Amino acid sequence: MKFGEQLRSSVIPEYQWYYIDYDGLKTELKNPTGPVRPGHGSEWTEDDESRFVTKLEAELEKVHIKQQVKAMEIARRIAVSEREVRDVVNRLNERRVGEDGPSEEEFMLLEEDLSDIIADVHDLAKFVQLNYTGFYKIIKKHDKITKWHLRPVFDTRLKAKPFYKENYDASVIKLSKLYDLVRTRGNPVKGDSAAGGSQASFVRQTTKYWVHPDNVTELKLIILKHLPVLVFNASKEFEQEDSAITSIYYDNPDTWDLYEGRLKKTEGAEAIRLRWYGGMQNQTIFVERKTHREDWTGEKSVKARFAVKEKHVNPYMKGELLPTALFEKARKEGKKSEKAIAEDERLASEVQWSVLKKGYKPVCRSFYNRTAFQLPADARVRISLDTELCMVREDNLDGRTRSGDNWRRMDIGVDYPFSQLPPEDIVRFPYAVLEVKLQTQVGQEPPEWVRQLISSHLVEAVPKFSKFIHGTACLFPDRIKLLPFWMPQMDVDIRKPVSHNFGIRRPGISGTTTTSDDEEDDDSDAEEGTNGTRAPTNGETSAAGATRARAPDVEGQTVDMPNANDDYPIYDSEDEYDGDYELEEARRVGGWQYYQKFAEVKARALGNKALNAARWAVSKPQANRIPRSERQQLLFGNGEIQHKKVKAPPGKKIYVPVRVEPKVFFAAERTFLGWLEYSTYIATIAVTLLNFESKPTTITLAMSGIFTLLAILSLCYSVGIYFYRSHSIRNRKAARYYDRWGPSALCISLFAAVALNFAFEGRERNHW
Numbered sequence: 001m002k003f004g005e006q007l008r009s010s011v012i013p014e015y016q017w018y019y020i021d022y023d024g025l026k027t028e029l030k031n032p033t034g035p036v037r038p039g040h041g042s043e044w045t046e047d048d049e050s051r052f053v054t055k056l057e058a059e060l061e062k063v064h065i066k067q068q069v070k071a072m073e074i075a076r077r078i079a080v081s082e083r084e085v086r087d088v089v090n091r092l093n094e095r096r097v098g099e100d101g102p103s104e105e106e107f108m109l110l111e112e113d114l115s116d117i118i119a120d121v122h123d124l125a126k127f128v129q130l131n132y133t134g135f136y137k138i139i140k141k142h143d144k145i146t147k148w149h150l151r152p153v154f155d156t157r158l159k160a161k162p163f164y165k166e167n168y169d170a171s172v173i174k175l176s177k178l179y180d181l182v183r184t185r186g187n188p189v190k191g192d193s194a195a196g197g198s199q200a201s202f203v204r205q206t207t208k209y210w211v212h213p214d215n216v217t218e219l220k221l222i223i224l225k226h227l228p229v230l231v232f233n234a235s236k237e238f239e240q241e242d243s244a245i246t247s248i249y250y251d252n253p254d255t256w257d258l259y260e261g262r263l264k265k266t267e268g269a270e271a272i273r274l275r276w277y278g279g280m281q282n283q284t285i286f287v288e289r290k291t292h293r294e295d296w297t298g299e300k301s302v303k304a305r306f307a308v309k310e311k312h313v314n315p316y317m318k319g320e321l322l323p324t325a326l327f328e329k330a331r332k333e334g335k336k337s338e339k340a341i342a343e344d345e346r347l348a349s350e351v352q353w354s355v356l357k358k359g360y361k362p363v364c365r366s367f368y369n370r371t372a373f374q375l376p377a378d379a380r381v382r383i384s385l386d387t388e389l390c391m392v393r394e395d396n397l398d399g400r401t402r403s404g405d406n407w408r409r410m411d412i413g414v415d416y417p418f419s420q421l422p423p424e425d426i427v428r429f430p431y432a433v434l435e436v437k438l439q440t441q442v443g444q445e446p447p448e449w450v451r452q453l454i455s456s457h458l459v460e461a462v463p464k465f466s467k468f469i470h471g472t473a474c475l476f477p478d479r480i481k482l483l484p485f486w487m488p489q490m491d492v493d494i495r496k497p498v499s500h501n502f503g504i505r506r507p508g509i510s511g512t513t514t515t516s517d518d519e520e521d522d523d524s525d526a527e528e529g530t531n532g533t534r535a536p537t538n539g540e541t542s543a544a545g546a547t548r549a550r551a552p553d554v555e556g557q558t559v560d561m562p563n564a565n566d567d568y569p570i571y572d573s574e575d576e577y578d579g580d581y582e583l584e585e586a587r588r589v590g591g592w593q594y595y596q597k598f599a600e601v602k603a604r605a606l607g608n609k610a611l612n613a614a615r616w617a618v619s620k621p622q623a624n625r626i627p628r629s630e631r632q633q634l635l636f637g638n639g640e641i642q643h644k645k646v647k648a649p650p651g652k653k654i655y656v657p658v659r660v661e662p663k664v665f666f667a668a669e670r671t672f673l674g675w676l677e678y679s680t681y682i683a684t685i686a687v688t689l690l691n692f693e694s695k696p697t698t699i700t701l702a703m704s705g706i707f708t709l710l711a712i713l714s715l716c717y718s719v720g721i722y723f724y725r726s727h728s729i730r731n732r733k734a735a736r737y738y739d740r741w742g743p744s745a746l747c748i749s750l751f752a753a754v755a756l757n758f759a760f761e762g763r764e765r766n767h768w
Contacts, residue, residue, distance in 0.1 A: 003137050007130065015127045018066035020059045020134040028052050029138075029145050044146040052142065053150070056135075060161055063131045067163040070124050077117050078174050085110055085178050089186040102186075110182045114175060118221050119506040121171055125217040132164040169243065169371065172220050173229050176373075180228035188228070205438045209459035210431040212495050216387055219434070219458050220371060221504055223383055226449050227373035243369040244414040245386075247275040247288075248407065249468045250360040253395055256480065257358065259472050263484060263655055264732055267294045271468055272351060272360060274313065275305075280413040283310045289351055294661070306344035313407050316348070319356050323348035362394040362403050364475060366467040367414065368433070381450060382437040388416045389429035391471025397479075427474040431494065433467075434459055456503075460494040462486050482655050483648060658732045668725040668737075675718030675742075682750070683711035689757075699760045706753050714746060 004022050011019065028051065034043030088110065092101045135158070139151050158164070180188050211219055250272045251258040261269030271290040276282045288305035308316060308326060315321035323345045330341055354360060368386040375381075392412065394403045402425070403409040412418050418426055436454060438446050445451075453459070465486060473480050473487065648654045686707035689700055725737060 003134065007134060010126070010130060012123050012127060014123065015066065018062055019127070020063060020131050020138070021055075022134050022138060025052070025055065025059070025138045026141065028055060029142055032146075044148060049146070049148055049150075056138070056154070057157070060135065060157060060163075064161040064163040067124070067128055067166065070120075070127075071166055074117065074120055074124065074171065077120070078171060078178075081110070081113055081117060082174065082178055084113075085181055089181055092186040104185075107182055107185055111179070114179050114182060115225075116506060118175060118179075118225070119504055121168060121175070122218055122221050122504045124166075125168065128164055128166060129214060167240065168217055168220075169240065169369075172217075172224060172371070173231065175221075176224040176229035177231075179224060207436050207454065208462055208465040209434040209436070209454065210462050210465075210494055211385070211434050211459055212431060213387075214495065215458045216385070216432050218504060219432075219453075220385065222453065222458075223373045223385075226447075227375060227381060227383060230372040230374045230376070240369070241279045241414050243371060244279065245275065245277055245368055245370050246414065247273045247366045247467075248362050248394055249273045249364045249366070249472070250355060251363045251472070252359045253361060253363055253397055253476075253479065254359070256472070258360070259469065259480070260482065262292070262466060263469050263482060265292055265294075265464070266732070268292065270354070272354065273468070274362075274407065276310075278414075280410075284308075285310050285313055287313075287316075287348065287351060289347065304343075304347050306347055308348075314405075316352065317355055317407055319352060323352060362407060364468060364471045365392040365394050365408070366390070366471055367392065367416065367418075368467075369416075380439050381447060382439075384435045386433040386435075389431075389433060389467065390416065390418060391427045391429070391467065391475060392418065392421065393425045393475050425475075427471060429470070430490070431460075433465065457496040457498050460496075462489070481652050483652055485654055485656055487654065488648075660729055660732055664729055665726070668722060668729065671725075672718055672722040675714060675721075678746070679711050679714040679718065682707055682714060686711060697764065699764055703753070703757045703760060706756065710749055710753055713749075717742060 004026070007019060007022050028048075032042040032044045032048045034045040034048065036042050088102045088106055095101045135154070139154050142148070142150050249258075258269075258271055262271050269292040273288050273290075275286045275288055276284065284307050286305045286307055288303060290303045291301060293301045312321055312326060316323075316326060326348055327341050327345050330336055330344075331338075336344075366389070368389040371385045371387070373383040373385075392409075394409055396402055396404065412421065417428060436450065438450065454461070466484070469484050470486075473483050686704045689707065690704040692700070721739065721742065728737070
């Protein structure tokens with residue numbers, strides 16, 4: 001869908017006279033008044049440019065004023081609602097014995113009023129995002145058609161009237177508090193945010209999702225209607241830096257032990273990081289160690305941490321301050337039990353030993369603003385949304401001093417988007433990260449609204465996503481060869497059509513105001529910001545398209561319809577042969593090895609081409625075409641479905657996660673024993689043929705030899721397959737654990753041997 005059509009179909013009645021006049025601006029571009037050039041139409045003149053800029057300025061002023069007025073209106077409505085809610089709750093708490101408190105109808109009216117304000121915030125976010133996209137699309141179209149570069153100048157005008165920079169976090173937190181008061185009828189849940197973890201029998205499930213910036217605000221508004229925003233310091237007025245979380249990750253830049261361990265999820269893999277909350281002035285630093293445990297061990301992955309003052313971090317990480325001295329003051333104060341201090345001291349000793357022994361250094365920083373949703377005394381559902389995620393280099397490699405001798409670099413703080421950093425030092429993640437933690441009783445289903453949320457069009461599931469892994473892989477492209485499986489998805493648009501009736505509802509209206517997708521304009525290039533990255537959308541929602549279906553993204557087509565001829569239709573496994581990778585490795589070494597590998601790769605490529613040509617020449621049976629299912633028909637229509645196999649960049653490989661449990665080893669062993677059993681049967685037939693008669697004939701001796709050879713080949717094949725599978729399991733490789741040719745070859749060979757034996761025996765006895 002073209003942007004102009006999307007704009008017309010997404011108009012909210014309240015804002016219908018304040019949207020950008022996209023069609024009018026396009027008409028201006030298509031009707032220049034300059035002299036006609038043969039074959040090129042009329043020329044774009046200074047008068048045309050002046051007229052276009054004047055109209056563009058008027059449209060910007062119109063949108064900016066409407067956004068400012070509506071934002072002030074929403075702020076006033078929130079303030080009025082806050083007074084009304086406080087008044088009703090005070091009446092409830094201060095009532096005397098026998099007096100009637102506020103009625104249920106009053107609470108229902110307050111809830112409807114807050115729901116209406118939430119819908120207003122949602123609509124304003126849609127209005128802002130859609131107009132911001134419209135301005136950048138029309139500027140891109142202007143520069144493309146007229147060859148006059150207006151974008152740099154217009155960026156300055158946008159900064160002067162930044163209608164798109166409105167931050168809704170403060171409004172979300174206020175609305176969350178008020179809605180929680182009204183929903184609980186003046187009795188909000190109180191208690192420790194970590195409560196609920198002492199249940200005897202429960203199941204923990206943690207899943208991570210990507211959220212497109214267009215859907216962030218809507219997602220927050222949906223969640224706050226079910227869970228309040230978790231505020232650790234309710235007595236303090238909310239400030240933007242209060243939600244900031246920064247972590248410094250350590251690793252050995254020569255071996256990348258921690259990176260590969262976390263990527264492959266090996267048993268006991270660790271991650272060591274230093275984390276603080278808020279701004280750089282925070283003096284409390286948490287030293288954390290995450291340890292991965294396989295499910296089959298019966299243990300759970302553990303995250304342990306202890307607090308240390310910022311002035312002690314450098315001497316502690318360098319081994320100059322021992323853990324005993326680190327906790328000496330805590331022992332004297334007596335605020336923590338001796339057992340807790342001993343556990344912290346043991347953890348501090350282990351972390352310090354690992355850092356010093358294995359040469360771990362700061363390599364990567366992650367920064368993001370977190371909005372957490374949770375009932376304070378209930379850990380059954382915990383949701384966190386991390387926005388403005390950035391990864392920054394902290395190393396001193398490549399001849400550049402970043403952190404120096406300090407444990408973190410000091411030239412940045414929490415001043416997102418860190419425009420002072422060079423592009424090679426930072427990765428700005430294009431999506432928000434949603435983490436849903438469910439802790440339910442065994443056999444109990446998660447809440448219905450949670451199931452609807454995670455199956456909606458607002459989120460894209462990315463299991464096992466890691467900020468440390470992603471940042472390290474992106475920031476060190478020359479040093480990291482093994483990439484996480486989600487890297488090829490970074491170029492895929494994760495926005496999806498509305499899957500079901502789920503979203504923000506305005507009271508008294510049966511429909512929803514959910515989002516749809518922000519389609520591309522007539523131009524094929526993706527929209528970019530001034531620095532070459534995707535234009536920021538400030539976390540606002542895109543325009544509504546109701547349940548209008550469209551062709552899905554490439555990723556969805558790949559998942560739904562894999563290529564039947566590919567063993568792994570999506571990814572190249574790290575153990576598969578990759579000529580580009582092998583050649584790149586040899587080029588790094590250089591010398592005779594490079595020329596040898598070059599000849600080998602080219603010969604192999606030539607052989608593959610010859611084999612493909614032979615396959616093409618030999619006729620083979622054609623598979624019957626299976627009609628599309630109703631779901632595929634709904635998603636793709638009658639259009640051709642794309643088949644895609646993702647390949648890693650030259651010199652790199654993609655790691656495909658493989659789950660390894662003890663039963664996998666046992667299954668490989670059982671398969672080997674099965675082959676051994678059948679080989680024994682065949683060997684028994686050979687021995688019987690050889691010793692059945694006192695004087696075996698030549699034919700009997702020949703047939704016995706055939707069965708003996710068949711038994712030996714079967715044994716050798718089974719041993720080779722067993723070694724291959726065992727090695728692949730130990731190294732967690734995504735190998736082919738099914739046997740395509742072995743059983744068939746065994747059956748055919750056995751059939752041929754039996755048939756020959758029958759034929760020779762019949763001939764020996766003169767039956768034919």
